[in-house]
Amino acid sequence: MNRIMQESVIKSLLDWIEENLHLPLSVDYVASKAGYSKWHLQRIFKDHTGITLGDYTRGRRLSECATILKITKRDIYDIALEYGFDSQPHFCRAFKNQFGVTPRAFRKSEILETRQFCAPIKYNSEPSLEANIVTLEKMQLVGKKKEIRSEVGDNEYFNFNSRMKSWDDHFPHLVDKPASLIGLVDYISASNSKREYAFQYTMATVPSDANMPADNGELITIEKGKYVKFQYDGAMDGMQDFLYKIYSVYLSKNKLIRRKGEDIEIYTPMMSSIKNHGINCQYYVPII
Known part of the structure; x- marks a missing residue:
């Protein structure tokens, strides 16, 4: 697969990930949906984006969870289940690993800590904000x-x-x-x-x-x-x-x-x- 074809695959995959953040999005699952072996997909994803596929999908899901935590009063357990985590403890561990605080502490904070958010990768030539x-x-x-x-x-x-x-x-x-x-x-x-x-x-x-x-x-x-x-x-x-x-x-x-x-x-x-x-x-x- 040449580089132009790889770029097309990665762009389509990034769009699909954004539309399906509520799914578990394991590497095996994403690879099966993309129609490639997980080893090949992981290699070209890292080559084109600079981040591993697993780190990206996990980071995007947790970032969406963080936004919902901040702007709603939904139960933490409900948010965890909706975004593909099999239990609240599993979700809380993953959340703390990324944001440095528990979901409850993140919600109660008066600031919006964005430094550990995983921004969506826009794989196009749009100009960046100034x-x-x-x-x-x-x-x-x-x-x-x-x-x-x-x-x-x-x-x-x-x-x-x-x-x-x-x-x-x-x-x-x-x-x-x-x-x-x-x-x-x-x-x-x-x-x-x-x-x-x-x-x-x-x-x-x-x-x-x-x-x-x-x-x-x-x-x-x-x-x-x-x-x-x-x-x-x-x-x-x-x-x-x-x-x-x-x-x-x-x-x-x-x-x-x-x-x-x-x-x-x-x-x-x-x-x-x-x-x-x-x-x-x-x-x-x-x-x-």
């Missing part, structure tokens, strides 16, 4: 908060349609459209469901641009802090993939820890392009 580490000064804002809930698996926290609907609903309360709009995203786990997660989204402006009745906004303070700053200019339907890359690829690859706080979205000029499905956004993630 970002800068910055410090934002203390900000005073006026905004309106909304909690958005979704079933696990819907990726609604990376789906931009819910944000746009919130802004559309909010616009009638603005007498004059401000020069810039600020979105605050606080990822929180849903309080009454093991299957749901929720995030709190705040539509805000600086006080001088508020122009809204007092009962439609509240004062919000964002303390001075350290952030990693991204820039997005493009179609609205590409924002979901942009956010996914930040959390699933960039933070882990760059060994960054997301601290407690809110992601900040600053749209400038104003989202005049909402109806035209275009976005110009500076996106800030709070880090240690």
Whole structure:
């Protein structure tokens, strides 16, 4: 098999793994699905990706488990079984080996420790995200908060349609459209469901641009802090993939820890392009 054919096989395999993380994904099982001997598949996988097949599948499954632990209140045992671990003790040992803490401790932590996440390998020529580490000064804002809930698996926290609907609903309360709009995203786990997660989204402006009745906004303070700053200019339907890359690829690859706080979205000029499905956004993630 020449190298071009190998690349095609590995690319298809990586896509298949992402779609089947809930399966046990032993090397024997993956090889049988790929139609190659496990020795040959392991050799070309390591040659093309730099990581062994077993380490990659285990790392991806545990990283998905870590995300679900953080954003839901699902039982640890249920998560372990769904992702192919035969027992909770087996899952807890594997999880601690990768993340250095137990699943329970990971869930309770106020930070999102991404340094041990295994990022999905995107076997293509897509450009990598560019970002800068910055410090934002203390900000005073006026905004309106909304909690958005979704079933696990819907990726609604990376789906931009819910944000746009919130802004559309909010616009009638603005007498004059401000020069810039600020979105605050606080990822929180849903309080009454093991299957749901929720995030709190705040539509805000600086006080001088508020122009809204007092009962439609509240004062919000964002303390001075350290952030990693991204820039997005493009179609609205590409924002979901942009956010996914930040959390699933960039933070882990760059060994960054997301601290407690809110992601900040600053749209400038104003989202005049909402109806035209275009976005110009500076996106800030709070880090240690």
